[in-house]
Amino acid sequence: MNAVDLASSYDLIVIGGGPAGLAAASLAARAGVSTVLFDENPGVGGQIYRGITSTPVTNRLILGEDYWAGEALANEAEASGAVVVNGATVWSLDPERVVGVSIAGKARLIEARRVIIATGSQERPFPIPGWTLPGVMTAGAAQTVLKAQGLLPDGRTVMAGTGPLMWLLAAQILRAGGKIEAILDTTPRRNFLRASPHLPDFVLSPYFAKGLALLREVKAKVPVRRVSSVAAVGDGKLREVVSDRGRMPADLLLLHQGVVPNVNLALAAGTAHAWNERQLCFQPVLDDHFESSVPGIAVAGDGAGIAGGTAAAERGRIAAIAAVRALKPAAAVPDPQSVRQRLRREEMGRAFLDWLHRPADSFRQPEGDTLACRCEEVTARQVRETADMGCEGPNQMKAFLRCGMGPCQGRLCGLTITELIAAQRKTTPAEVGYYRLRPPVKPITLAELASLPISEAERKAVER
């Protein structure tokens, strides 16, 4: 499907083809709603099921049964009648539900009566000393390469961080025949106290057995050390990893401390967000049907607050049911109660996991020369000093220091900047707020923008 082949409007546009987007688009299309799904990747699947229709890793044991569960969702979407467009980057969404999308170098503005944002999550910034050295990358990036290309990390590999995904990736690497020298577990010990009231729910949740098995599998093969500091050291390239438990030579350091909602598109559309103290991130303010504060725009999946891949699909279904009911009240939809029940079951273990893996302050609020914004090379010290001088929020900080103005558009520094300002000014991230984000939420080339059909441009210009 090319940009020129798209209709100028659809009943429903779903943005993101992970579990949430796939489930939402399938459900809506089956109910007879004209639906298009845009995803920027070459294939559907999102993060959890990345490369599900194309991965070269065909030994099903390596990525595990939870990964292959994505096949059913992908097939369902394929059969549903939804128009699924891959390689389609959405760079704008406005409150009137006009979606700016680029496909193969051409841009279009497409209108929708409803929009479901299902753009998922991203890894939380992990700003330790040396995190920008070549040889240091996020665990998620390593997993992306493994899923998409079947490639394993090279050389002496160390992992550092916390959270279920770190252990999952370690297991996937080991199963694929890769080697990990050590895992530096940054989970603060005292987190368990905070998490323990939620232990009973966790034990009953689907995560419990899987999580334990995963830990056992990894710990049997890799030495694991609890640490309370990590730094990457090297000249022009990683040489060793230094922690409070000693130093070790390494060629590759994989960092991960959980995932947070990918808020850029939802924020650019003008939806209200709020700080989630348990998950230490901003997330959209949503009603029971995952409808945002902007009429007609819903946010489903991990973008609505982290709850995992299975919950993402159920959330996508709930949002889609609401969309179908609004657009085609007579259409048959699945019973929302049973969907909600499954969602509740999925969400049950979450509180325990969140409290247990809540990264320590020192791993979120760097000091000294550690970079807070890597694009514009702004250090933690600069941010702290500017906050001391009276800078009260990330938007002013941006104007003072240019942090968040680089190509990543604040994704890799947003939370760090907010938390640093809050820490320094002795207030809360909720009070400090987040970057004011604007489209384009993904860089768009001048050529793409210039390619917007003129007729469309003129038509819109008249309408407004």
Add this chain to the structure above:
Amino acid sequence: MRTADVVIIGGGLHGCSTALHLALRGLRPILVEKDYAGRHASGVNAGGVRQLARHIAEIPLSIASMALWENIEDLVGDDCGFSSHGTVLVAESEQELAGFRARVDDLRLKGFAHEELIDHAELKRLVPAVSDDCPGGVVSRRDGAADPFRTTQAFRRRAIERGAAVIEGVSVTGLARNGSVWRVETSDGPIEAPKVVNAAGAWADRIAAQLGEPVPLEVIAPMLMVSSRVPPFIDPVVILRGRKLSFKQLANGTVVIGGGHLAVSYRDENRTVLDWTKLATSARTVWELFPAMREATIVRAWAGIEARMPDEIPVVGPSRTSEGVFHQFGFSAHGFQLGPATGAVMAELVATGATNLPIDGLGIERFKA
């Protein structure tokens, strides 16, 4: 009850500049800003410090400002990121060039020499990247560009250092005469002062209306976009007349593209919604004019809320109805350059009741029904 010599409503560059100049005159102003200084037009504009192509009525202000810009560090203790590479107005046709020639000749007759007509060769020398089809243009060589937020903050900081008070996050909600002073109501309690300056930008019409002198202020939101870094290829700020475009490469290689296309604005919510169809028009113009930009990426786009008057020149001068109140708003998308000197003029007006610099034609009485 707080009292002051002057209450300034609005912490854009204009309010901050007036605060500084009043403080320099030994007065004690209180500036009240509903958000934070530089949150709106003054902090997010294109930073163009341009005398070129201005309405005759504001040229004296613009020229006075230019002199202050050239020594901006002396005034505010910060270079404000100012650099001077000129502004070039490119003619895209012989016909357009003829129009420019008439304007430059007319300015000469009136005694202004800052605009200079250039031929194709000089245009190519100044802007090698421009298309070969352009027959010439106009240059104002002393023009330049500065960092808007940094500039506004520098004025704010220096004003405070010189004795002004700046209150942010507080709105002015009304004002009324109370004997010999004005009682300015704010969301954080009243302030009394004999003099008030209305520098409330795109919200200034509300203050004027309260004083019984409504103005036809239009709220607009000019848009800008900025590219990824590209190798340096252009020094001056380039503007077009026929097709709306302003174009400037910053020292870090990024290119700021503007030109007056408007977003939809919601001033009560401090919100704007970009219009990509119009940004696409700008992109097409750049694509045609500067082949060097074709591979560039647009990384950010935004709009700022601004006041535009029907005649596109500001309101600068005393209130028509209310003694002790002065207006300084309506800069119609080109008030950044005017900030330094307009503050000085306002301070002079407030302090002495008169000003040496001609501001004829800028008074609010021109909108009397």
